[in-house]
Amino acid sequence: MADSSVPEFFERFPMPRIDSAGLDAELAVDDQRIVILFLWGRDCPNCDIAKRQILLTPERFQRRDVRWLHDNVYDDPIMATRFGLHGIPAFFLFHRGRKLGRITPWPGTDRFLEAVDRQVALTGAHA
Template sequence: MADTAVPQFFEQFPMQRVDSASLDAVLAEDAHPLNILFLWGRDCPNCDIAKRAMLLAAERFQWPQVRWLHDNVYDDPAMGTRFGLHGIPAFFVFAGARKLGRITSWPGAQAFVDAVEKQLNQLSIP
């Protein structure tokens, strides 16, 4: 289903769509050292805040070593159950299939970038 508040987000900020059935296979591809899974919902005000912030400075949120994945948990409640979500947006950071951590809610652009770059540095990924 389309996102109504930020309708062009996924065209302007490309992310690979996954669902609860495909996530493990996608993470196993090991195409990128780091994967960020963005769990969001249609008409979620906090998700829209995150999307708008990411579009305002898209270059700050794109690293060559990172592959972005996304899923609308309202359409795929099994994903929300799998990760024990209590709210969205939620971002999960993976090295391959290994979950490194989560960023819940939207901490703001700089805090988000700092958290991802910290993971990249800990993995010694240039």
């Protein structure tokens, strides 16, 4: 289902949707990039804040060393349970199938990107 509050988000910042059933296979892809799994919910005000801030400078988030995936946890509660979510948005970072950590709640653009930069440097992730 489309997001009604920021309906253009996934058109302006495209990323594949992944569900709980397909996540492990997607994370097993031999890829040198950091994978960011964006877990969000329809009509979630904090998710909308994150989406709007990403759309202000999408070029800062669309990086060659990062691959994005997303899932609406209201439509896929198994994903929320799997990651023990207590709030959204939540961003989980992975490298070569291993969970590196999570970013939640939305810390703002600069702090978010600093956290991603640290993980890229630590893992040597690249495109």
